[in-house]
Amino acid sequence: MKHKNPIWSFFASVKLALFTLFFLSTTSIIGTIIPQKESPHWYVERYGEKIANLFANLSFTPDMYSSGWFISLLGLLCINLIVCSLERFPGVWQQIKADNLATPPARLEKMTPQHRWQLDGQDNDVANLLATSLGSIGWPTEKRNHEHGILLFAQKGAMTRIGVYIVHASILIIFAGATLGSILGFKASIMLPETNSTDVAYTFGTHTPVNLGFEIRCDNFNIEFYDNGMPKSYRSQLSILEDGKIVLKKAIVVNDPLTYKGITFYQSSYEPFSDFLVTITNKNSGLSETEIIPYQQQQTLQKSGLQVGVISADGRGQSASKMKIWFTDNNGEPSLFWLDNGAQATVERSKNNYTVSVKQMYATGLQVAKDPGVWLVYIGCGLMIFGLVIAFFTSHQRIWLFIQREPGGKCSILMTGTANKNKTGFAKTFQQLSESIHKA
Amino acid sequence: MNSSQLIGITTFTYLFSTILYAALFIFKSNRLGFIATIFTIAAFLIQTAGIGLRWVESYQLGIGRAPLTNMYESVVFFAWTIILIYLIIEWKFKTKIIGTFAVPFAFLAMAYASFATGITKEIVPLIPALQSNWLIAHVVTCFIGYAAFAVAAGLGFMYLIKNTSDTRQSTNNSSLLGTLPALKVLDDITHKTMVFGFLWLSVGIITGAIWANSAWGTYWSWDPKETWSLITWFLYAITLHARYTRGWGGTRIAWLSIFGFISVIFTYYGVNFLLSGLHSYGSG
Numbered sequence: 001m002k003h004k005n006p007i008w009s010f011f012a013s014v015k016l017a018l019f020t021l022f023f024l025s026t027t028s029i030i031g032t033i034i035p036q037k038e039s040p041h042w043y044v045e046r047y048g049e050k051i052a053n054l055f056a057n058l059s060f061t062p063d064m065y066s067s068g069w070f071i072s073l074l075g076l077l078c079i080n081l082i083v084c085s086l087e088r089f090p091g092v093w094q095q096i097k098a099d100n101l102a103t104p105p106a107r108l109e110k111m112t113p114q115h116r117w118q119l120d121g122q123d124n125d126v127a128n129l130l131a132t133s134l135g136s137i138g139w140p141t142e143k144r145n146h147e148h149g150i151l152l153f154a155q156k157g158a159m160t161r162i163g164v165y166i167v168h169a170s171i172l173i174i175f176a177g178a179t180l181g182s183i184l185g186f187k188a189s190i191m192l193p194e195t196n197s198t199d200v201a202y203t204f205g206t207h208t209p210v211n212l213g214f215e216i217r218c219d220n221f222n223i224e225f226y227d228n229g230m231p232k233s234y235r236s237q238l239s240i241l242e243d244g245k246i247v248l249k250k251a252i253v254v255n256d257p258l259t260y261k262g263i264t265f266y267q268s269s270y271e272p273f274s275d276f277l278v279t280i281t282n283k284n285s286g287l288s289e290t291e292i293i294p295y296q297q298q299q300t301l302q303k304s305g306l307q308v309g310v311i312s313a314d315g316r317g318q319s320a321s322k323m324k325i326w327f328t329d330n331n332g333e334p335s336l337f338w339l340d341n342g343a344q345a346t347v348e349r350s351k352n353n354y355t356v357s358v359k360q361m362y363a364t365g366l367q368v369a370k371d372p373g374v375w376l377v378y379i380g381c382g383l384m385i386f387g388l389v390i391a392f393f394t395s396h397q398r399i400w401l402f403i404q405r406e407p408g409g410k411c412s413i414l415m416t417g418t419a420n421k422n423k424t425g426f427a428k429t430f431q432q433l434s435e436s437i438h439k440a
Numbered sequence: 441m442n443s444s445q446l447i448g449i450t451t452f453t454y455l456f457s458t459i460l461y462a463a464l465f466i467f468k469s470n471r472l473g474f475i476a477t478i479f480t481i482a483a484f485l486i487q488t489a490g491i492g493l494r495w496v497e498s499y500q501l502g503i504g505r506a507p508l509t510n511m512y513e514s515v516v517f518f519a520w521t522i523i524l525i526y527l528i529i530e531w532k533f534k535t536k537i538i539g540t541f542a543v544p545f546a547f548l549a550m551a552y553a554s555f556a557t558g559i560t561k562e563i564v565p566l567i568p569a570l571q572s573n574w575l576i577a578h579v580v581t582c583f584i585g586y587a588a589f590a591v592a593a594g595l596g597f598m599y600l601i602k603n604t605s606d607t608r609q610s611t612n613n614s615s616l617l618g619t620l621p622a623l624k625v626l627d628d629i630t631h632k633t634m635v636f637g638f639l640w641l642s643v644g645i646i647t648g649a650i651w652a653n654s655a656w657g658t659y660w661s662w663d664p665k666e667t668w669s670l671i672t673w674f675l676y677a678i679t680l681h682a683r684y685t686r687g688w689g690g691t692r693i694a695w696l697s698i699f700g701f702i703s704v705i706f707t708y709y710g711v712n713f714l715l716s717g718l719h720s721y722g723s724g
Contacts, residue, residue: 014685018678025674032664032715065662178660187658226565234568254568255655266657267568369657377659381646388642392635424628 011083020077027073031064037205038062063205078175085168092161095396100153101144105402111416113427115434118412123150126411127403133437139399149404160394161420166387170380177376185371186210191271192218193363195292197241201368212263212368215241219249221270221362222342223319234267236364262370269365272318276310277361280327283346283353292361298326305330310358315341320360327356395421397429443497443507444561446490447516451554453483454519454547461539473536477527480543484523491520494563503565508579511559511712517579518708519549521587525633529591533629535621541594574651582644582669588637589676589697589704595630596697599623603691627689630697638676645669664715668707675700 010016034055035046043052043061052061059067119126127150131141139154188201188210197217200209220237233253240248240260250258257266274295281288282304289306293299298309308327313320321341328334332350339345344357399417406412415434419426460476463469494507507513526542529535553559566575602620620626648666653659660666679696682688688696 014681018681018686021674021678021681025671025678028667028671028674031662032667032711036662065667228564230565231567232565233571253571255572255651257654257657264657266655268656367657371653371657374653374659378650381649385639385643385646388639392639 008083008087011080012087014084017077017080017084020073020080024073024077027070028065030060034060034064036061036063036065074175078172081168081171085165089162089165092165096158096161100155100398100400101142101151103151103153103400105146105148105151105414108400108402108414108416111418113417113430115415115430116413117438118406118410120410122409123403123405123411126413127152127401130401130403130413130437134399134401134433137433137436139433141401146402149402152401152403153399155396155398157394157396160390161396163387163390163392163394166383167391168387170383170387173380173383174377177373177378177380179373180376181371181373185369185373188368189268190216190265190366190368191269191363192216192366193273194218194221194277194361195290196363197239201366210368213261214247215244216265216366217241218364221364223270223362225316225319229316234270234364236267236366238265262372264369264371266367266369267364268367271363271365272320273361273363275361276323277359278308278310278325279355279357280304280306280308281355283355285352306354307334308356311336313360315360323358323360325356325358327354329354395419395426397426399430399433441493443490443494446486446493447550448554450483450487450490450519451547451550453479453486454523454543454550457483457539458544458547461536461543465537465540476539477530477536480523480539481527484520484527487516487520487523491516498563501563503563505566506576506579507563508576509566509570510564512553512561514579514583514708515549515553515559518583518587518590519546519553521583522546522549522590525584525587525591525636529629529633533621533625535625537620538591538595538598538629541598542591545590545594569655572651572655574647574654578644578647578651581640581647585637585639585641585644586704586708588633588640589701592630592633592637592697593701595626595633596694599626599630599694600691602626603694623690627693630693631683631689634676634679634693634697634700638673638680641669641673641676645673665707665711668703668711672700672703672707675703 038046038061040052040056040062043055046052047055055061059069064070119129121129127143131143131152134141134152134154139156141152141154143153144151186201186203188203190198190201192198195218197215199212199215201212202209217239218236219239222233222235222237224232224235226232235251235253237251238249238258239246240258248258248260252258252265252267254267257264259265275292276295277290278293279288279290280301287304289301289303291299291301293308293310295310295313298307300307306327306329308325311324311326313323315321319341322338323341324336324338326334326336327347329349329352331352335347335349337345337347339356339358342357342359344355347354347356397417397419399415402414404412404414415437417426417430417433419429457476457480460472460479464472464476491507494513498505498507508517522542523546526539526546529538529542553561598620602623606623621629645666648669649659652661652666675696679688679693679700682696683693
């Protein structure tokens with residue numbers, strides 16, 4: 001081997017891999033016991049100043065998993081993986097590409113499992129017969145004449161030897177995707193009140209503003225509850241605007257986000273307001289107005305001069321399910337009625353008829369993520385499963401038959417084989433193979 | 441007959457299966473072995489019916505979801521998968537004694553599901569975060585992995601017992617443990633079961649990551665559950681590498697199969713109750 005310098009050998013050792021994995025698993029525990037991503041103040045309160053300082057100095061807090069030493073451990077694992085694989089792959093490739101017909105018969109004599117028998121006929125005829133019979137059951141053979149006889153060879157799954165390297169490569173691809181995402185992407189959040197729009201999100205942790213490059217508007221937010229009071233769905237109707245024009249509209253729920261220009265918006269939380277969105281339409285003139293009105297305050301609508309207020313509300317926690325509306329067009333007595341959240345009612349007044357709808361106002365909490373590395377991570381994940389299946393459940397199986405001429409027009413046949421994995425399984429396969437050839 | 445009754449019956453039938461396998465272990469009677477297998481299959485079918493019925497009932501309640509969403513349902517499914525994997529091993533490796541060490545896990549899981557206080561058996565609808573097609577894929581794959589690791593730990597335990605008795609006695613055929621499979625066979629089955637579990641745990645972690653990405657925009661956030669699943673994955677990765685590259689086997693692998701399972705239990709159960717994080721819905 002050309003690389004035998006001590007640094008290379010150090011990184012090429014499996015011992016290092018075992019040590020790194022062990023060290024990673026034990027240190028990972030720390031961050032599951034000490035809560036992560038809390039404020040410095042929180043840690044002092046919880047653990048006292050001395051211990052909180054110690055934790056901070058050791059980078060256990062606030063975010064151990066992105067600390068220098070933890071990332072270095074992951075980096076060490078990567079280098080170790082690369083060097084280990086580079087060190088071993090050439091040897092494995094040689095085994096895949098090996099000229100198995102060059103295997104000396106003397107070595108075949110020593111291999112197990114073994115099967116020996118005799119057949120009548122010329123060695124060449126016998127070899128052809130055996131080759132045909134093996135080929136017909138899915139083991140196509142190669143043939144070569146040796147000094148003392150004819151050697152037949154057949155193999156399956158030579159390429160399965162690279163399964164483990166596919167798994168190793170997949171881990172590196174996942175790390176590459178994660179690195180790409182952390183450099184070029186961001187994770188941020190927006191708290192967006194209904195009817196408002198914004199083109200800025202704030203990153204987690206540092207709260208740095210990120211310009212989205214377009215505007216996002218929350219047209220509507222809606223919570224539904226099951227009969228037992230559990231939340232059933234959180235739904236935000238979102239619009240994407242470019243230069244003030246709507247280019248995309250989508251209602252998002254948890255598990256079904258909206259993606260635009262590589263940025264994805266996830267439904268993550270909400271905040272109920274004590275304000276209400278009231279829409280009043282004059283059925284005669286068709287004039288429609290929507291305004292935000294605070295709870296228990298009388299408000300005059302700007303265009304029509306209609307007066308409206310939410311006197312009381314009924315509901316679950318901070319979510320109102322029905323509201324009592326006070327409404328007048330200054331002709332006659334004010335109307336008083338209950339209205340379900342989001343519902344519409346027709347109000348007949350002396351001169352005009354109106355439709356009134358009211359809805360509690362919410363802000364929708366959106367998680368905003370841009371991760372240009374995620375496709376790499378997914379490719380890595382797919383490759384990992386593929387590689388694991390190959391590495392664990394397939395093997396490289398090889399079979400040799402050595403045919404030697406014997407006195408009296410007979411041939412003796414030595415059949416042997418190996419598998420790089422699952423030897424017990426191969427022993428059975430070998431048994432079946434030798435039986436079926438025997439019949440031929 | 442409702443699903444709770446069927447699942448309740450299963451608890452007792454698995455207890456009885458455990459007793460039958462223990463009796464087989466002690467008395468070495470082939471007939472007992474046959475009865476134990478038949479009985480376990482019957483218990484498994486009752487449980488399957490129970491889980492299926494719970495699914496149907498959820499539709500009758502107008503909820504309509506797979507019975508895989510809270511602690512109670514996952515423990516029941518865990519027991520079901522353990523028995524399934526055990527029965528496959530019994531059939532494939534033609535050895536019944538392993539049941540003595542595998543079936544009790546299923547019984548303990550069922551007993552916990554049935555009798556523990558603080559876990560609800562009610563069929564409740566899904567909160568928004570759980571309304572995803574990835575739910576079934578994630579839970580099923582994880583639990584196949586967990587169940588395989590449970591069986592592997594049972595086998596590892598069996599190996600250690602057999603190993604101790606073999607070194608103490610020269611003629612082991614007459615002893616109680618003489619009927620246990622040969623150490624080499626136990627070692628082989630333990631390893632194969634761990635490999636199987638490792639593949640499914642990997643798929644489980646990956647489906648969880650994809651789900652997290654579609655729900656929150658982060659496929660990995662180092663929350664305690666995720667981290668513990670990774671710790672478990674590391675432990676089994678260490679075990680497999682030690683075996684493949686350093687030729688570890690026997691007692692070392694047996695011990696590792698037990699340590700690995702302790703980590704599984706902590707990932708599954710400990711995290712929900714001792715640590716806080718995103719997986720809080722698994723604890724109810």
